[in-house]
Amino acid sequence: MAERMLQFVRLQQQTPEKRSASRRREDFDEIYARFEPAKASEQASRCSQCGVPFCQVHCPLNNNIPDWLKLTAEGRMEEAYEVAAATNTFPEICGRVCPQDRLCEGNCVIEKGFESVTIGSVERFIVDTAWEQGWVKPPTPTRELPYSVGIIGAGPAGLAAAERLRVRGFQVHVYDRYDRVGGLMIYGIPNFKLEKEIVLRRWEQYAAGGIQFHLNVAVGQDVSLAELRARHDAVFIATGVYKARDIDLPGAELRGVVPALDYLTASNRKGLGDAVPEFDGGALDAADREVVVIGGGDTAMDCVRTAVRQGAKSVTCLYRRDRANMPGSMREVHNAEEEGVRFLWLSAPEAFLGGEEVTGVRTVKMHLGLPDATGRQQVAPIEGSHFVEPASLVIKALGFDPEDLPRAFGEPELPVSRWGTLKVHHRTFMTDLPGVFAGGDIVRGASLVVWGIRDGRDAAEQIETYIKSKAQLAQAAE
Known part of the structure; x- marks a missing residue:
C-alpha cells in the first residue's frame, strides 16, 4: 500500500480542468472536464488510508471512500465501481452535486496543510467509466416476490427505495405528478x-429492470392514498418539499418577483425542449435584465448562475449574513463569483419597488450579533444604512416547506409535525398509518440529494421487514 497510497506528501491536489468563466457563461454544459485515467489514479493515490476515515464518517451514506480510492489508484476500476455502488444508489450524481467541501473532502485528514483528496471528482470518474464499460446493470432480482410496494415521488429518496426493493424481488410501482422521473434532479x-442525461439514463435502466412508473399521476387527484394502500402491500411517501417559502414585504405582488423553483423549472424545461410559455414570454427569462436573487443556499447559487447563462445584464445576490455563515457550498459561491455574480453580504430586502413591475429592491445593511439558542449569530439592521438595488427580475430563493399532504392526499389521519413534515417512527420510517412509510425531504425538511438516497435505502429495508413479517403472521394464522 505504501507504494501506491499516501502520495499527498509528493503530489499536489489537482481537480479536473475547469472551463474558463467566459466560456461557461455561454452555455449550460458541465463546467469540469473528466479526469484522464492516469490523473484519476494519481489523485486517488493521495489518500492517507487513515485508520479512522473521517471522509466516510461525514458521508451520509457512509461510503467506503478509502477503499474505492485505493482500488482506483491500483487501476482496478470495476472493483472500485462495485464498492462505490454497494452503498450509493447514484454515485455518479453525488459525485457531481454533493457539497463535498462540507462533507467528505471538508473532513479529509490531510486537508490541513496538504489539501484534501479530490473525492467527488474521482467518484464521478469511477461511475462514468462504469457506464461506458457496461458495468452498470438494471436492478434485476434473482427471484420474484408476490408483494408490491407503491412509491409516491420519483426523486432521490423514492428512486433509491425503488431500486433496493426491486433488487430484493418486490413488484415496485412509482407514482409521480410530473412527466419525467427525477424530481428536483430534473427540474x-x-x-x-x-x-x-445522467438522470434520464437511470430512469431507462430502472424501467428495464421491471420498476413500473406511473407519471402525470397526482396522488389525491388521480388516485387516493387509500386506493394505493389497498393496491399495494406497503406505500412509501417520498414527495419532497416544493412549497416555496415566501417573504412578506411591500411590493411582493409586483410582476418580476418570482419563486426560485418556478424560475429554475422553466429554465430546465426549456433545456429539455419543452414549450414554456412563461419563459418564451419573458416572465421567467433573465436575458438583458438586472437580476437580484435573495438567499444564500445552493438554490440561490443555482439561480444566480442560471441567470448569468441566460444573458442577464447584471446578477446580484443579497444575503443577510456574511460569507462564513452562508449555508450553500463555498465551491458554488466561488464558481458564481468567477462567472461575474456580485454578492452583497450582510444585506436584507425591506421592500420591492415599482409600479406594476419591479424596478428595485430597497435594502438595509445588517450586522451580526450574539448567537441564538441554535448557536447561530443573530442579525439586526443597521440604522440609516438603506439603499436601493436596481432590479427588473427578483428571484426569491428562501428555501422550501412541505405541502399540506393530509389535505392533498385526502388522508386527515396522516400525522405531521409542527413544521408540516410527515411524522415517522425514526427506526422504522413508518407513519402512524400501518404500512405507510415516509422518508427524504418530506420527513427531514429540505436537504441534500445524498440524504434522500440514505433515507430511501434505509426505508426499503424497513419496508421489506414489515411486509415479510406480515406475511409470516398471515401464514401462521392459517
Missing part, C-alpha cells in the same frame, strides 16, 4: 451541475 438542478 431543480441546472445542467451545468447535473446534465439531464
Whole structure:
C-alpha cells in the first residue's frame, strides 16, 4: 500500500480542468472536464488510508471512500465501481452535486496543510467509466416476490427505495405528478451541475429492470392514498418539499418577483425542449435584465448562475449574513463569483419597488450579533444604512416547506409535525398509518440529494421487514 497510497506528501491536489468563466457563461454544459485515467489514479493515490476515515464518517451514506480510492489508484476500476455502488444508489450524481467541501473532502485528514483528496471528482470518474464499460446493470432480482410496494415521488429518496426493493424481488410501482422521473434532479438542478442525461439514463435502466412508473399521476387527484394502500402491500411517501417559502414585504405582488423553483423549472424545461410559455414570454427569462436573487443556499447559487447563462445584464445576490455563515457550498459561491455574480453580504430586502413591475429592491445593511439558542449569530439592521438595488427580475430563493399532504392526499389521519413534515417512527420510517412509510425531504425538511438516497435505502429495508413479517403472521394464522 505504501507504494501506491499516501502520495499527498509528493503530489499536489489537482481537480479536473475547469472551463474558463467566459466560456461557461455561454452555455449550460458541465463546467469540469473528466479526469484522464492516469490523473484519476494519481489523485486517488493521495489518500492517507487513515485508520479512522473521517471522509466516510461525514458521508451520509457512509461510503467506503478509502477503499474505492485505493482500488482506483491500483487501476482496478470495476472493483472500485462495485464498492462505490454497494452503498450509493447514484454515485455518479453525488459525485457531481454533493457539497463535498462540507462533507467528505471538508473532513479529509490531510486537508490541513496538504489539501484534501479530490473525492467527488474521482467518484464521478469511477461511475462514468462504469457506464461506458457496461458495468452498470438494471436492478434485476434473482427471484420474484408476490408483494408490491407503491412509491409516491420519483426523486432521490423514492428512486433509491425503488431500486433496493426491486433488487430484493418486490413488484415496485412509482407514482409521480410530473412527466419525467427525477424530481428536483430534473427540474431543480441546472445542467451545468447535473446534465439531464445522467438522470434520464437511470430512469431507462430502472424501467428495464421491471420498476413500473406511473407519471402525470397526482396522488389525491388521480388516485387516493387509500386506493394505493389497498393496491399495494406497503406505500412509501417520498414527495419532497416544493412549497416555496415566501417573504412578506411591500411590493411582493409586483410582476418580476418570482419563486426560485418556478424560475429554475422553466429554465430546465426549456433545456429539455419543452414549450414554456412563461419563459418564451419573458416572465421567467433573465436575458438583458438586472437580476437580484435573495438567499444564500445552493438554490440561490443555482439561480444566480442560471441567470448569468441566460444573458442577464447584471446578477446580484443579497444575503443577510456574511460569507462564513452562508449555508450553500463555498465551491458554488466561488464558481458564481468567477462567472461575474456580485454578492452583497450582510444585506436584507425591506421592500420591492415599482409600479406594476419591479424596478428595485430597497435594502438595509445588517450586522451580526450574539448567537441564538441554535448557536447561530443573530442579525439586526443597521440604522440609516438603506439603499436601493436596481432590479427588473427578483428571484426569491428562501428555501422550501412541505405541502399540506393530509389535505392533498385526502388522508386527515396522516400525522405531521409542527413544521408540516410527515411524522415517522425514526427506526422504522413508518407513519402512524400501518404500512405507510415516509422518508427524504418530506420527513427531514429540505436537504441534500445524498440524504434522500440514505433515507430511501434505509426505508426499503424497513419496508421489506414489515411486509415479510406480515406475511409470516398471515401464514401462521392459517
